[in-house]
Amino acid sequence: MTSDQYSHLRRFRRNATLRNMLAETRLSPANFIYPMFVVNGTGIRTPIEPMPGIDQVSVDTAVEEAQKAAEVGVKSVLLFGIPDEKDASGSRSTSPDEAVQRAIGAIKAVLPETHIITDVCLCEYTDHGHCGIVSGDSVDNDATLPLLAETAVSHAQAGADMVAPSAMMDGQVAAIRAALNESDFSDVPIMGYSAKYASAFYGPFRIAVDSAPRFGDRRSYQMAPTQGREAMREIEADLEEGADLIMVKPALAYLDIIKEASMRFDAPIAAYNVSGEYSMIAAAGKAGWLERDRALMEVLTAIKRAGADLIITYSAIEAARILASG
Ligand code: PBG
Numbered sequence: 001m002t003s004d005q006y007s008h009l010r011r012f013r014r015n016a017t018l019r020n021m022l023a024e025t026r027l028s029p030a031n032f033i034y035p036m037f038v039v040n041g042t043g044i045r046t047p048i049e050p051m052p053g054i055d056q057v058s059v060d061t062a063v064e065e066a067q068k069a070a071e072v073g074v075k076s077v078l079l080f081g082i083p084d085e086k087d088a089s090g091s092r093s094t095s096p097d098e099a100v101q102r103a104i105g106a107i108k109a110v111l112p113e114t115h116i117i118t119d120v121c122l123c124e125y126t127d128h129g130h131c132g133i134v135s136g137d138s139v140d141n142d143a144t145l146p147l148l149a150e151t152a153v154s155h156a157q158a159g160a161d162m163v164a165p166s167a168m169m170d171g172q173v174a175a176i177r178a179a180l181n182e183s184d185f186s187d188v189p190i191m192g193y194s195a196k197y198a199s200a201f202y203g204p205f206r207i208a209v210d211s212a213p214r215f216g217d218r219r220s221y222q223m224a225p226t227q228g229r230e231a232m233r234e235i236e237a238d239l240e241e242g243a244d245l246i247m248v249k250p251a252l253a254y255l256d257i258i259k260e261a262s263m264r265f266d267a268p269i270a271a272y273n274v275s276g277e278y279s280m281i282a283a284a285g286k287a288g289w290l291e292r293d294r295a296l297m298e299v300l301t302a303i304k305r306a307g308a309d310l311i312i313t314y315s316a317i318e319a320a321r322i323l324a325s326g
Contacts, residue, residue: 025305027297029073029320033117033270033312037208038062038099039082050204050279052286054314056082062103063110072320076115078164078312079103082209083125089133089147090125094154101158108159117191118155120148120165120176129206129213131167131221139221144169149179156185164247166193168221173241191270192243195231195257198222201250201276208275231257232264239267245310250274252299255306262307271308273299278314293322 012022037048037056044058057065066077081100083092092098104116122144123131132144144167152163163180165172173192180188198219206212223230231254235246246265248258249272258271281299285292296315303311313319 025301027300027304027319027323029316029323030075031304031310032074032316032320033076033078033310034065034069034074034316035078035080035119035312035314036062036065036103037080037082038103040084040099048204048208050207051275051314052282053318054208054278056208059099059103059106063106066107066111066114069317069320070111070114072317072324074316074320075111075113076117076310077107078117078119080119080209081124086125086127088127090122093122093125093147093151096154096158101154104155104158104160115161116159117162117164118152118160120152120155120163120172121167122147122151123167123211123213124209126211128215129211130216131218132169137216139169141169141171141221145171145175148172149175152176152190153179153183153185156180156183156188160188162189162191162245164191164193166196166249168193168196168218168223170237171241173238173243177242189244190242191245191247192235192238192241193249193272194235194238194243194246195248195254195261196222197225197227197250197254199225199250199253199274199276201253201274204275204279225253228257228260232260235261235265239265243267245270247272247312248308250277251303251308251311252277255302258303258306258308268309269307270310270312271303271306273303273311273313273315275314281315293318297322 039056041058042060045061046056048054079100081098121131128134130139132139155163245268247270248254251271251273262269281295284290
């Protein structure tokens, strides 16, 4: 073989400038969404053991976190609320006095440009830990819809810029769209957790918000990891119901789903780099088993390359700092 008989792709890799010029995928803090766990009280920063670097925050410390994010160009946050009292119907989820509703106003007051998304689900608010109303040993889809709709409206009333229903109840996007429109929030978009899988990678999150189901699991409403085509039907259904953005969650074990969705649908796609994905890199990095920063950027790049427009990640601030340091 002579050198004119094979391709010369290595010519592209000769130096950093050239590699950077030809990069097909670029990460930007503008595409990151930073999730936060908000509790009642003040001055609180309670570390979440399996997620080093991530704390439960009260409204005031949530504002500090949102400021840290904004300073490095991450201007979107996703809020989860943890109430003091949980009950069977998750009734605290609609209260204007709860942590999420108050955090929205507090963040907006200091950072009017920060785009605030709220997670709409009942699992953080129910004493049984399921994402809806339980009847017998199952979750009642249609009884749950009005509660999710009310929760979304209460977030919009508090000033949320976008709502993100994650309960995986059929019809949740339609119910929320109708309720928002009725309450004059027709310009508040919905990001559907459209293809959300029943995943072991949510483990650390459930510790963070104390939402592990007290009985059973979420397999009767979240998707089985075996399903690819069904994910496309879930996404299609959400879009038909009026979702403005769609989401695939988790991200890493489902890059094929992100890719296929990005080729099939013209709606913006978010991917959720979930808690367990964060914990894996944190733990292996801490043990010295891999280079944490490089592993993190590789993972985020892969999620973007697969077709995600937006990446929800607990590493948003850190990744933005790494990007800024070149
Ligand atoms: C449900 C919800 C979950 C996550 C986001 N929204 C947990 C679940 O379905 O059990 C998981 C996020 C993560 O693991 O980072 N409200």
